[in-house]
Amino acid sequence: MSKSYRGPIVCTIVAVAVAAAFGTAYAMRDKSASNTSITAVGSTALQPLVEAAGEEYAKDNLGTFINVQGGGTGTGLSQVSQGAVDIGNSDVFAEEKEGINAKKLVDHQVAVVGIAPLLNKKNGIKNLTTKQLTAVFTGKVTNWKEVGGNDQKIVIINRAAGSGTRATFEKWGLHGAQSIEAQEQDSSGMVRSIVATTPGAISYAAFGYIDNSVVAGSVNGIKPTKQNVVAGKYAIWSYEHVYTNGTPTKPVAQFLKYLTSKKIQSTLVPKLGYISIHDMKISRDVNGQVTKK
Amino acid sequence: MDNITKKLMQRSESTRKDTFGRVVSLTALILIGVVVVAIFAFVLSRGLSTFFKDGVNVKDFLFGTTWNPSVTNPATKQPYVGALPMIIGSFLVTFLAAIVATPFAIGTALFMTEIAQKRGAKIMQPIIELLVGIPSVVYGFIGLTVVVPFIRTITSGSGFGILSGTIVLFVMILPTITSMTVDTLKSVPRYYRESALAIGATRWQMIYKVILRAATPGIMTAIVFGMARAFGEALAVQMVIGNAALMPTGLTTPASTLTSVLTMGIGNTVMGSLQNDVLWTLAMILLLMSLVFNLIVRAIGRRGAMK
Amino acid sequence: MNAKTADKIATGVIYAISSIVALILFAMLGFILVRGVPHLSWHFLTSPARAFEAGGGIGIQLFNSFYLLILAMLISFPIALGAAIYLNEYAQKNRFTAIIRTAIEILSSLPSVVVGLFGFLLFVVQFKLGFSILSGAIALTLFNLPLLTRSIETSLAQIPDLQREAGAALGLSRWETVLHVILPAAVPSIVTGVVLSAGRVFGEAAALIYTAGQSAPALNFADWNPFNISSPLNPMRPAETLAVHIWKINSEGIMPDLNAVSAGASAVLIIVVLLFNFSARKLGMKLYKKLTSA
Numbered sequence: 001m002s003k004s005y006r007g008p009i010v011c012t013i014v015a016v017a018v019a020a021a022f023g024t025a026y027a028m029r030d031k032s033a034s035n036t037s038i039t040a041v042g043s044t045a046l047q048p049l050v051e052a053a054g055e056e057y058a059k060d061n062l063g064t065f066i067n068v069q070g071g072g073t074g075t076g077l078s079q080v081s082q083g084a085v086d087i088g089n090s091d092v093f094a095e096e097k098e099g100i101n102a103k104k105l106v107d108h109q110v111a112v113v114g115i116a117p118l119l120n121k122k123n124g125i126k127n128l129t130t131k132q133l134t135a136v137f138t139g140k141v142t143n144w145k146e147v148g149g150n151d152q153k154i155v156i157i158n159r160a161a162g163s164g165t166r167a168t169f170e171k172w173g174l175h176g177a178q179s180i181e182a183q184e185q186d187s188s189g190m191v192r193s194i195v196a197t198t199p200g201a202i203s204y205a206a207f208g209y210i211d212n213s214v215v216a217g218s219v220n221g222i223k224p225t226k227q228n229v230v231a232g233k234y235a236i237w238s239y240e241h242v243y244t245n246g247t248p249t250k251p252v253a254q255f256l257k258y259l260t261s262k263k264i265q266s267t268l269v270p271k272l273g274y275i276s277i278h279d280m281k282i283s284r285d286v287n288g289q290v291t292k293k
Numbered sequence: 294m295d296n297i298t299k300k301l302m303q304r305s306e307s308t309r310k311d312t313f314g315r316v317v318s319l320t321a322l323i324l325i326g327v328v329v330v331a332i333f334a335f336v337l338s339r340g341l342s343t344f345f346k347d348g349v350n351v352k353d354f355l356f357g358t359t360w361n362p363s364v365t366n367p368a369t370k371q372p373y374v375g376a377l378p379m380i381i382g383s384f385l386v387t388f389l390a391a392i393v394a395t396p397f398a399i400g401t402a403l404f405m406t407e408i409a410q411k412r413g414a415k416i417m418q419p420i421i422e423l424l425v426g427i428p429s430v431v432y433g434f435i436g437l438t439v440v441v442p443f444i445r446t447i448t449s450g451s452g453f454g455i456l457s458g459t460i461v462l463f464v465m466i467l468p469t470i471t472s473m474t475v476d477t478l479k480s481v482p483r484y485y486r487e488s489a490l491a492i493g494a495t496r497w498q499m500i501y502k503v504i505l506r507a508a509t510p511g512i513m514t515a516i517v518f519g520m521a522r523a524f525g526e527a528l529a530v531q532m533v534i535g536n537a538a539l540m541p542t543g544l545t546t547p548a549s550t551l552t553s554v555l556t557m558g559i560g561n562t563v564m565g566s567l568q569n570d571v572l573w574t575l576a577m578i579l580l581l582m583s584l585v586f587n588l589i590v591r592a593i594g595r596r597g598a599m600k
Numbered sequence: 601m602n603a604k605t606a607d608k609i610a611t612g613v614i615y616a617i618s619s620i621v622a623l624i625l626f627a628m629l630g631f632i633l634v635r636g637v638p639h640l641s642w643h644f645l646t647s648p649a650r651a652f653e654a655g656g657g658i659g660i661q662l663f664n665s666f667y668l669l670i671l672a673m674l675i676s677f678p679i680a681l682g683a684a685i686y687l688n689e690y691a692q693k694n695r696f697t698a699i700i701r702t703a704i705e706i707l708s709s710l711p712s713v714v715v716g717l718f719g720f721l722l723f724v725v726q727f728k729l730g731f732s733i734l735s736g737a738i739a740l741t742l743f744n745l746p747l748l749t750r751s752i753e754t755s756l757a758q759i760p761d762l763q764r765e766a767g768a769a770l771g772l773s774r775w776e777t778v779l780h781v782i783l784p785a786a787v788p789s790i791v792t793g794v795v796l797s798a799g800r801v802f803g804e805a806a807a808l809i810y811t812a813g814q815s816a817p818a819l820n821f822a823d824w825n826p827f828n829i830s831s832p833l834n835p836m837r838p839a840e841t842l843a844v845h846i847w848k849i850n851s852e853g854i855m856p857d858l859n860a861v862s863a864g865a866s867a868v869l870i871i872v873v874l875l876f877n878f879s880a881r882k883l884g885m886k887l888y889k890k891l892t893s894a
Contacts, residue, residue: 434846559713
């Protein structure tokens with residue numbers, strides 16, 4: 001008989017021991033550390049910046065924990081408008097996204113990102129007018145020689161439908177025209193390597209991804225550089241937005257202030273390939289209205 | 294006396310334990326059932342809202358050839374949500390991968406069970422299990438760095454497309470089909486082989502005329518399982534297929550599958566909007582297809598059992 | 601063509617096919633290892649990842665992968681074991697069992713993206729678990745359950761009925777037979793099955809992207825109190841695993857040594873899966889010897 005009780009007794013002892021261990025751990029937990037936790041979800045393009053800034057911020061503000069997730073602009077905006085997270089990262093204005101009630105959301109612009117057309121070196125093209133760019137992406141021209149390049153078939157590589165980069169490029173590079181259906185890639189690094197290795201290829205990516213494996217084409221004769229964006233000459237750029245649901249709470253507001261502080265804007269922002277919000281000599285609203293600062 | 298009556302009338306210790314065991318194990322089983330039902334209910338409710346809430350015509354969805362949910366068709370006042378390109382893309386890579394993988398799988402399985410039982414099993418078994426264990430991200434990584442550039446050099450296109458997808462999926466479903474085929478071949482009774490050999494058949498005649506015939510339902514099941522896996526694979530395919538929601542015109546032009554469109558788009562759309570709902574409808578098609586694959590397996594099993 | 605020649609040709613073809621399959625595997629392993637192993641170092645394996653500078657490692661991701669794996673196994677193993685016991689020992693051939701079996705099959709062929717999204721909407725959003733190890737572990741459980749149940753059931757089915765009859769003849773109830781006769785005999789192959797499925801869980805990415813999250817906050821490895829937010833053991837913290845890390849840096853990575861990190865991480869992933877496979881084999885054999893020799 002004694003043997004058959006051994007199992008239950010051992011089980012009980014183990015259970016009690018585990019419970020006791022957890023109890024002690026709970027009692028001994030670092031009460032000061034888990035004070036505030038800010039969760040940010042959204043754009044994968046903005047994720048590294050907020051993440052890196054969050055780490056720096058946590059170092060200076062012990063007890064604050066910044067939790068940054070990707071998931072895409074759509075996820076970020078819908079989560080923040082439902083109040084499920086504190087911060088929604090977005091590549092586009094909330095007004096531009098269907099299904100979002102933008103009135104509830106407060107926009108905080110934290111950086112500017114410029115987008116350049118990327119071309120394969122064999123295309124023989126260094127400059128395109130907006131008209132030509134539109135003709136290329138809407139399929140009206142199919143060979144580079146028609147726009148002054150080499151005799152090479154045009155291969156279009158798009159970004160994922162609904163992605164911020166594509167929305168910006170179509171709005172400012174193609175005058176709002178829709179690109180024809182073509183192959184889509186959802187990452188900038190991938191787009192660059194495909195363009196670099198495929199003769200005839202054209203795509204677009206943020207300035208940070210430009211390197212000498214591809215040609216970064218000028219648009220209307222204006223080079224895609226930070227100076228041209230800042231001065232308002234080069235039009236294909238967008239803000240990186242951080243949205244909060246209503247006025248941010250105090251810890252969130254503090255973190256947002258840190259994001260736009262001189263320290264972050266002059267170190268992390270350029271390092272990650274963005275343009276600082278403070279350098280901009282112009283500003284642009286959701287309808288594309290440009291005003292001098 | 295009273296004591297004995299009592300003992301006899303009562304449920305014994307063993308019966309109690311047995312009931313306990315039955316209840317515990319049944320609970321676990323029902324839990325799994327509940328999870329499946331929950332996933333079904335959930336995906337169906339999301340997926341069907343495309344048709345009920347957003348009023349998309351089922352026919353337009355299944356047979357339309359233009360996929361661009363954020364643009365409205367001026368003629369019908371409905372967004373372009375023709376999912377046919379992705380449905381065809383999914384079926385195409387699945388069938389092609391299964392067609393390529395099947396001879397390889399059967400050959401390998403025969404090698405392990407009939408030709409070189411001892412050695413074959415010793416070498417090939419770990420290889421098959423390793424192939425199962427390689428994560429799909431790694432398959433995608435290899436597809437991207439080896440398969441796509443290779444296709445690009447031998448054909449004119451960009452390298453992305455159905456062909457690359459097929460090659461990656463072929464390697465991914467090979468172990469599934471092989472190991473299930475091995476199981477079926479092993480379950481063919483020994484005396485089938487002995488009788489065939491006894492009447493003077495060569496080994497190949499025995500394999501071809503007896504064993505493969507006897508194992509056909511099992512092999513079919515294995516192939517369908519492999520296809521189910523190929524149909525649902527997401528990350529690896531997405532990395533190599535090119536993701537263009539166009540009707541496939543050739544094996545080397547970019548195409549897309551249900552899974553690739555789903556993974557690419559789900560983060561960029563807003564929950565509850567039409568663009569998001571149609572993606573859930575794609576997920577629903579995936580779910581229903583895995584149900585169909587299972588029904589096929591079941592039907593094959595029943596026909597095999599009747600013989 | 602005479603039968604003998606046909607036999608020879610067929611044998612040759614089968615040999616060729618098997619060699620090709622073996623070659624494919626070795627080529628893939630070789631490719632991953634040759635590209636990745638040169639980047640491995642103690643520093644790479646232990647230091648945290650860096651978003652935009654060279655010299656980052658995969659230490660936290662590696663830890664997360666293992667922790668998540670253990671939690672997922674802790675949840676899924678008892679359920680799978682129970683379900684498998686019922687299916688193999690108690691279930692009659694009736695409609696209910698058939699439906700449940702179909703349910704398990706469907707769960708196993710479910711695309712892991714769908715599992716991940718389900719987990720995201722239900723656990724992360726609805727139950728407010730957030731992007732956390734716990735959400736990830738539950739999603740992995742859903743992904744793992746059908747595989748594990750099937751493999752345990754196969755292990756149990758391999759035990760000859762003779763053993764069950766012997767148990768019954770001794771007056772043991774069915775449950776006691778299972779507990780004291782069938783399970784011990786099946787342990788070696790159950791262990792093999794568990795370790796093999798662990799390998800698959802370890803490499804899973806699609807189910808985790810939206811549940812365990814894509815960020816790996818710094819951890820304090822001196823703090824093992826699971827209630828502290830920076831403790832490695834805290835189940836409520838977001839945790840990017842190795843497989844997710846590979847996926848993420850391949851799609852949005854901007855560090856200069858991206859190729860090196862992704863090749864190195866892939867190599868580590870493959871090596872761990874290889875280790876799982878070999879240890880499953882070794883462990884299974886060892887247990888089998890130990891349990892059958894006594």
